[in-house]
Amino acid sequence: MQEQTDPPDEPSPGLVSTAIQAITQHIRSEGLAPGDPLPSEAAMTRQLNVSRTVVREAFRSLSAMRLIDMSAGRRATVAKLDTGAMSMVIEHGITTQQISVQQVYDVRRTIEMRTVALAALRRTDQEAAAIARSARQMRESFRNPEAVMEHDIAFHEAIAAASHNPVFSLIVTAFSGVTRRTWVIGWRTRSSDEAQLKMIKGHEDIADAILKGDPRLAAEHMAEHFDKSVKALLDAGIA
Amino acid sequence: MQEQTDPPDEPSPGLVSTAIQAITQHIRSEGLAPGDPLPSEAAMTRQLNVSRTVVREAFRSLSAMRLIDMSAGRRATVAKLDTGAMSMVIEHGITTQQISVQQVYDVRRTIEMRTVALAALRRTDQEAAAIARSARQMRESFRNPEAVMEHDIAFHEAIAAASHNPVFSLIVTAFSGVTRRTWVIGWRTRSSDEAQLKMIKGHEDIADAILKGDPRLAAEHMAEHFDKSVKALLDAGIA
DNA sequence: GAATAACAACCTGTCATACAGGTTTTCAGG
DNA sequence: CCTGAAAACCTGTATGACAGGTTGTTATTC
Structure with a gap:
């Protein structure tokens, strides 16, 4: 058994978590305000070099937390503060x-x-x-x-x-x-x-x-x- | 311009939202406690009669909110209260x-x-x-x-x-x-x-x-x- | 020339399928 | 009874396809 309990490395936060971070990071670094549009799923797919599946799950997660608004056909937008x-x-x-x-x-x-x-x-x-x-x-x-x-x-x-x-x-x-x-x-x-x-x-x-x-x-x-x-x-x- | 600002009707909550509700409802009705396992994605897929994509996005959303814990190979479990x-x-x-x-x-x-x-x-x-x-x-x-x-x-x-x-x-x-x-x-x-x-x-x-x-x-x-x-x-x- | 209608391009929503790995269960052999 | 390996099941990710919504462009018409 190794003496290390777990801290040395998180094996992988998972691609989705990474994508979520990338999106929130994007909002932060671009200084986006509520209503501003986010990159499309396709764009994010290219930028992160992962499948659309992953990007979609990330967007959907943020949408579930109401940090972004999604609707069919339109790009996702930064959401107003919501409960x-x-x-x-x-x-x-x-x-x-x-x-x-x-x-x-x-x-x-x-x-x-x-x-x-x-x-x-x-x-x-x-x-x-x-x-x-x-x-x-x-x-x-x-x-x-x-x-x-x-x-x-x-x-x-x-x-x-x-x-x-x-x-x-x-x-x-x-x-x-x-x-x-x-x-x-x-x-x-x-x-x-x-x-x-x-x-x-x-x-x-x-x-x-x-x-x-x-x-x-x-x-x-x-x-x-x-x-x-x-x-x-x-x-x-x-x- | 219409006098209605937005309330008239939600066209469709979307399959994913429905799935999320179904899962939280499952937790409630089954009286699940932290650590208890949830149905597998496949089971949920059959129960709701939607694609695995939809079910997965629902699970992932709940996971992002830390209401459930997910990890590869294992079924998702009800999560302990988390910030x-x-x-x-x-x-x-x-x-x-x-x-x-x-x-x-x-x-x-x-x-x-x-x-x-x-x-x-x-x-x-x-x-x-x-x-x-x-x-x-x-x-x-x-x-x-x-x-x-x-x-x-x-x-x-x-x-x-x-x-x-x-x-x-x-x-x-x-x-x-x-x-x-x-x-x-x-x-x-x-x-x-x-x-x-x-x-x-x-x-x-x-x-x-x-x-x-x-x-x-x-x-x-x-x-x-x-x-x-x-x-x-x-x-x-x-x- | 301006209003409008049809269209093309792009975007999200959902589905089906496939396969790589991790986890649990089963069961044969000792 | 114990052990260990295979089988069954599960999640993680990728790919391709298509329906339907949205937007911008273009061509038609008045």
């Missing part, structure tokens, strides 16, 4: 039970305490209105849980957007998928109309604080909201 | 200038204020030791910036690990790539030995607070550390 890949990672973690819903909520709470404060400080009037509108729509569609949930999600994403930091938006949006799977449970735990309306009131309070531009108050309401949500999930027996 | 995809998304955002380094630091600060507090509360003795060790190694390799950086990164990742919430680990680790690209700039801004040693002292203070199990103190030191780091980057003209 796609991150959502899939989180979903994968949840479905394979490597992370728990509660852990996701802890992260969400941490992040949204910040986004809500930033939103209070940096929101435009339009953004404040959009946030308030989502809260209002929650109340209006009160009898339709599905709709309440979608407005709830939109509410949190709107706050993240108003933080004016796309990284926060990215992360918050990535968690929306998980929310869609657990939201109803929390809703049902709030058995009475009163409890459910109180939860909606919580959202309105947050929206008001953002409108008023009071980051402290906004964060307080957000914290309260999350604490109650987590409690609701725990009561329902979500690990 | 791969998330890192690439962040990197893509940075290189295409859709997000700024400063924005990443804001997110890091937000998250690590929490991880450090959780670490102080939940760390095992072993974890506390690992954190302290990284801080010590920073001081020991003081004359070798590259090494200091790697120990710095390991330090933050160790804290995230000690938070016992893999989602935090995931995010913190995803940012490490960005750190590797900007760390040296901050280091050089601390022109004197004194300033550099003070920065290392900051890390030791954090490690101490975690060892003592004092979440408040730990968070305070972490906040201070980030504020200084951001200041250093701003002084260096990083947008």
Whole structure:
């Protein structure tokens, strides 16, 4: 047996990985911006001296991560920042039970305490209105849980957007998928109309604080909201 | 010009997307755990009634996101949670200038204020030791910036690990790539030995607070550390 | 001369086939 | 029971083919 455990050489990263790197490298070195076109598969095939199969798998992989956009007939283009890949990672973690819903909520709470404060400080009037509108729509569609949930999600994403930091938006949006799977449970735990309306009131309070531009108050309401949500999930027996 | 911006209909999700969904669906419905094997490409080909090309591109895409592990001769297996995809998304955002380094630091600060507090509360003795060790190694390799950086990164990742919430680990680790690209700039801004040693002292203070199990103190030191780091980057003209 | 329609060139999407190597299973021989 | 080699299966890569979408060019027509 050799004393080397594995570090001396990676036998071969594989041609596809190499191609992926070449493409991302191309984006970097050419300073491409979203919407800019990438080389065609044929061109990449010649440049890397590999088969089209390999190049295609590389393009397809980047497309799956939403780093590039592909469509038939057109060349691939650099993509705008998108949640796609991150959502899939989180979903994968949840479905394979490597992370728990509660852990996701802890992260969400941490992040949204910040986004809500930033939103209070940096929101435009339009953004404040959009946030308030989502809260209002929650109340209006009160009898339709599905709709309440979608407005709830939109509410949190709107706050993240108003933080004016796309990284926060990215992360918050990535968690929306998980929310869609657990939201109803929390809703049902709030058995009475009163409890459910109180939860909606919580959202309105947050929206008001953002409108008023009071980051402290906004964060307080957000914290309260999350604490109650987590409690609701725990009561329902979500690990 | 049509009034429709884009939503009317997705003409066809494409066979590959369908295949990707089928595979993730398989993982979900079969309740597969990390390490469990997936169907072979041939089996998937038959099941979905598409060519091997399509199935392969689907597998490869999931592999690129590190949701599955592939290697020659063996069937693909469900992967352990990994930062791969998330890192690439962040990197893509940075290189295409859709997000700024400063924005990443804001997110890091937000998250690590929490991880450090959780670490102080939940760390095992072993974890506390690992954190302290990284801080010590920073001081020991003081004359070798590259090494200091790697120990710095390991330090933050160790804290995230000690938070016992893999989602935090995931995010913190995803940012490490960005750190590797900007760390040296901050280091050089601390022109004197004194300033550099003070920065290392900051890390030791954090490690101490975690060892003592004092979440408040730990968070305070972490906040201070980030504020200084951001200041250093701003002084260096990083947008 | 300008609008337009047909066409050519190029590009991606999918399929079929082939073969080189790696991995697991099987099974014959000891 | 153990061993070792062949067989069966699997993934990695290459090649060629064709359908269908997109774009730029050219020829036709008004």
